[in-house]
Amino acid sequence: MSTATHEETLGFQTEVKQLLNLMINSLYSNREIFLRELISNAADACDKLRYAALDNDALYEGDSDLRIEIEHDASANTVTLRDNGIGMNREDVIANLGTIARSGTAEFMQQLTGEQQKDAKLIGQFGVGFYSGFIVADEVTVRTRKAGTSAQEGVEWRSRGEGEFSVADIERDKHGTEIILHLKDDAKEFADEYRLQGLVRKYSDHIEVPVRMPKIETAKDDDGNEIEGSEVTTWETINEATALWVRPKSEVSDDEYKAFYKHVAHDFSDPLTWSHNKVEGKLEYTSLLYVPGRAPFDMFERDGARGVKLYVQRVFIMDDAEQFLPLYLRFIKGVLDTRDLSLNVSREILQQDPKVEKIKGALTKRALDMLKKLSKDDEQYKTFWSTFGSVLKEGPGEDPANREKIGELLRFASTHTDTAAQEQSLAGYIERMKEGQQKIYYVVADSFNAAKNSPHLEIFRKKGIEVLLLSDRIDEWLMTHLTEFDGKTFADVAKGELDLGDVENEEEKKAQEETAKAKEELVKRVKEALGDGVQEVKITHRLTDSPACVVLPEHEMGYQMRRIMEAAGQPLPEVKPILELNPEHALVDRLEASDDDAFGQLAHILLDQAIIAEGGHLDDPAAYVKRLNSVLTA
């Protein structure tokens, strides 16, 4: 090494002193990040040289093989990081390694409280960069030369991190930067090959610049003894050195995408599909999102692992960054790599950063588009729906802005096929709608069979109108949020007035009114007999086979939701049903012809049966059995 000349000692900018102090105190428990920070700077320097060399190949000085090298010396307690990137001249060194040039730095420093935890969060937001070397080192030496300058224009920077630093001119034959960390006594653990390798793999695996470490091999004689002086150093690349998501889509094979998925998701099976996107402009990010082929064991655990692996400029930041996708897409796995966040971003900061919301919005759209594409493949989509459909049903409630897009992805069982398989899309339903039908009809019950055989479907079946058969626990909740799709509203066939729209003609409607009028007396008698047990009694044309059914007022909570809430220990005010009678039914005729005593018995039986058919529980089942038996034996 040549002698240093033009040596001067300079003071750090006040903010640097504050930052150094703070960092050393608040980041102690997280100090291994120094390596990530320095590798990241070195990789940036390589990126910058690569970019500059696009116009001027000579900047490579014959060495275009960009790389980062890490060496350690356990006896001297040093760790050295070397890159052959852009390097710095004297002016750069003083500006970059003596000040913090970012605007707003002084204001930022004023927010610091001296409280370790709070400050650690803030500092994460700020970014510690080069100065993080002082978390583990009590002295840092930087030797650097800017690519394209002469060997005499090298610079050496030294500091103990205590308020001042020295700079001197040196001769340096290679461009690029070398940083020597003289480790503190309590940080000697980092002068260890395996520790360093582990950290490189943990944090910098997908930095595309190779990070190399020396491997010293010694020749052996015939007896297996090492031959002195025969040591040969070879350089071994420690990281994978390919950021898969950075490569253009056209250059990545399906097998590579699948292999990478297994690595990211810790899954042994293949993903169903993926979506790889690079976005430039106001937001700059690359995302690679996957739909797994199977559900993780903790999908329904609220604090189970979810979210994407977050990288900032190809540097790994955190696993399970759940802020970038909504909860109803918690099954999506993948990587987000962005330039818009700081390397030291923490979970707390992610919650506050408005850029995070924007990226989340964009990723949500990507994920929904990916699912839409997947839905074109019936077989694949069946697998997806049976695995994750019930999670996706949380979507309309959680994300009203994307309700329509989510609506396109939903699949239901329906009277179209009358099977339990949830395979009908809303678009398919709308295509099959009857002329004059304005609404999408559905019924909710505790089980598929209860839904399928609900008396409320009778008129719909007769008229050939399709009804969605809903029986998942989440369905009623879903339907309170899914109020509209493609301009069509939804109607629960067991609630409110039956409205078949223009499917019924004027003549039918008139005939119904006449029947209702003719049965006014019957309705009055039934109401008197049932008293408080019902809210109202009506003549209905919903039914063809059953004598009666119970209906809830339009905006009342449905029976399925009531039962779920009651089971969860939530008391709900009692709701009285509306009893609707089928005027065409023989039992209703019999009721009408009965005398007072038998009339009362039969009216109660009809009400109780209608409740049972609905999947409801009777208040007094023994009384029902008794009444039924007395009618049967009469």
Ligand SMILES: Nc1ncnc2c1ncn2[C@@H]1O[C@H](COP(=O)(O)OP(=O)(O)OP(=O)(O)O)[C@@H](O)[C@H]1O
């Ligand atoms: N290995 C390097 N080669 C060339 N320049 C470097 C190197 N390391 C640091 N620098 C220069 O020093 C500057 C300051 O680095 P520092 O890490 O403190 O902040 P930063 O990289 O700008 O931001 P961040 O806090 O996000 O890391 C860098 O912007 C870069 O110009």
